[in-house]
Amino acid sequence: MSRPFDICVRGAGIVGRAMALQLAAKRLRIALVDVQPESTPGHSDVRAYALSPASRSLLESLRCWPDAAHATPVKGMEVVGDDGGLLHFEATGQGVAALNWMVDVSALESRLAQAVEFQGLIERVDAPRPAPLTVVCEGRVSASRAAWGLVYDQKPYGQHALATRVRTERPHGEIARQWFNREGSSTEVLALLPLDGPVGSACAVVWSVSPQRAQVLREMEASQFDAALHAASHGTLGMLEVTAERQTWPLQFALAQHWMGAMPAADGALGSAWVLAGDAAHTVHPLAGQGLNLGLGDVHALARALDERAYWRPLSDAKVLRAYERERKTAFALVGNTTDALQRLFDHPHPLVAQVRNWGLRGFDRSAGLKHWVVRQAMGFS
Numbered sequence: 001m002s003r004p005f006d007i008c009v010r011g012a013g014i015v016g017r018a019m020a021l022q023l024a025a026k027r028l029r030i031a032l033v034d035v036q037p038e039s040t041p042g043h044s045d046v047r048a049y050a051l052s053p054a055s056r057s058l059l060e061s062l063r064c065w066p067d068a069a070h071a072t073p074v075k076g077m078e079v080v081g082d083d084g085g086l087l088h089f090e091a092t093g094q095g096v097a098a099l100n101w102m103v104d105v106s107a108l109e110s111r112l113a114q115a116v117e118f119q120g121l122i123e124r125v126d127a128p129r130p131a132p133l134t135v136v137c138e139g140r141v142s143a144s145r146a147a148w149g150l151v152y153d154q155k156p157y158g159q160h161a162l163a164t165r166v167r168t169e170r171p172h173g174e175i176a177r178q179w180f181n182r183e184g185s186s187t188e189v190l191a192l193l194p195l196d197g198p199v200g201s202a203c204a205v206v207w208s209v210s211p212q213r214a215q216v217l218r219e220m221e222a223s224q225f226d227a228a229l230h231a232a233s234h235g236t237l238g239m240l241e242v243t244a245e246r247q248t249w250p251l252q253f254a255l256a257q258h259w260m261g262a263m264p265a266a267d268g269a270l271g272s273a274w275v276l277a278g279d280a281a282h283t284v285h286p287l288a289g290q291g292l293n294l295g296l297g298d299v300h301a302l303a304r305a306l307d308e309r310a311y312w313r314p315l316s317d318a319k320v321l322r323a324y325e326r327e328r329k330t331a332f333a334l335v336g337n338t339t340d341a342l343q344r345l346f347d348h349p350h351p352l353v354a355q356v357r358n359w360g361l362r363g364f365d366r367s368a369g370l371k372h373w374v375v376r377q378a379m380g381f382s
């Protein structure tokens with residue numbers, strides 16, 4: 001008879017798979033609930049994520065870091081405000097080799113899926129299994145969180161992110177570029193993120209716009225789209241040519257009120273517990289590229305808390321899980337609230353606010369100490 005499960009992980013996205021692997025590395029037996037929605041043939045995620053050195057180190061320890069062709073170092077970053085304010089960061093100025101890496105989502109997903117197959121302590125299952133601890137990694141629309149009546153405070157931004165890939169006329173030079181552009185009464189954020197190595201001329205695009213404009217941009221002719229993108233990026237990388245499907249996501253800020261608790265009687269044995277991780281616990285605007293970095297931070301923190309608990313405390317121990325919740329809510333408060341404040345500051349239509357934010361960008365750009373601190377937070381060194 002096989003050993004009973006120690007932990008049930010619900011959801012096999014990037015956070016769920018990384019969680020299962022990291023917990024299995026601590027010699028725990030894991031049931032991983034892996035029910036993927038039916039995928040449309042030929043349809044794969046066009047996004048590339050900006051992953052921090054802290055996330056890289058976790059994924060490397062799991063042997064899931066994609067090869068160099070799918071992880072481009074970001075050596076510099078430029079942010080252009082809506083009134084000419086300019087902010088730039090350089091890896092060398094911060095004493096590091098790269099600020100972060102642009103990682104192909106599908107390459108990362110397949111590395112994690114392969115690693116799960118080879119880990120004997122993980123069993124993929126098609127429905128939740130009883131275990132002392134259940135970790136919910138079901139993403140922003142979590143059925144378990146809803147079934148247990150957990151409060152998930154959501155503030156929609158009234159924006160959708162449109163993601164795609166482009167070929168650029170000029171090489172990106174491993175610089176991630178972002179523009180805040182005024183469009184009517186709101187601000188659009190466009191990011192061109194480097195792919196394909198140092199002399200690469202391919203970029204991942206993330207363009208946060210109103211839902212109506214997202215639909216128009218998604219449906220327009222490719223040549224029209226290229227021209228709109230060229231205008232919004234101020235021609236910095238020359239002519240642009242869209243090379244992939246255009247996909248959209250609604251954007252929101254969201255935070256679950258509680259991240260841990262006792263399992264409802266109908267769902268688990270007396271004394272068992274649940275915790276939330278990844279987007280099931282929190283979502284942020286992608287303008288700072290921090291959503292998954294936060295989720296992988298949850299993975300690291302939960303595995304460490306369980307591993308370091310006193311030998312007589314069970315996996316469902318409320319004190320251990322509360323410490324995890326406290327630690328991760330603090331990390332989220334810093335990154336999530338800063339991203340939210342930035343989004344709201346740049347979305348404010350008043351001209352005085354526009355002047356202040358662009359003046360702030362320039363001032364911030366000249367403040368080496370503050371810049372260094374912010375970069376280290378974004379890189380996951382708190």
Ligand SMILES: Cc1cc2nc3c(=O)[nH]c(=O)nc-3n(C[C@H](O)[C@H](O)[C@H](O)COP(=O)(O)OP(=O)(O)OC[C@H]3O[C@@H](n4cnc5c(N)ncnc54)[C@H](O)[C@@H]3O)c2cc1C
Binds near residue numbers: 010289
């Ligand atoms: C346009 C865009 C760009 C982004 N860029 C970045 C970036 O540069 N850097 C960064 O760090 N983050 C970025 N993010 C955020 C990142 O996408 C998310 O934070 C990350 O995908 C969350 O992973 P997750 O595993 O928690 O959730 P998901 O990716 O949503 O995975 C959840 C999984 O659970 C499964 N599931 C759902 N319900 C159930 C159920 N009831 N039972 C079993 N399984 C279930 C789903 O099928 C899915 O596989 C970006 C987001 C967007 C929208």
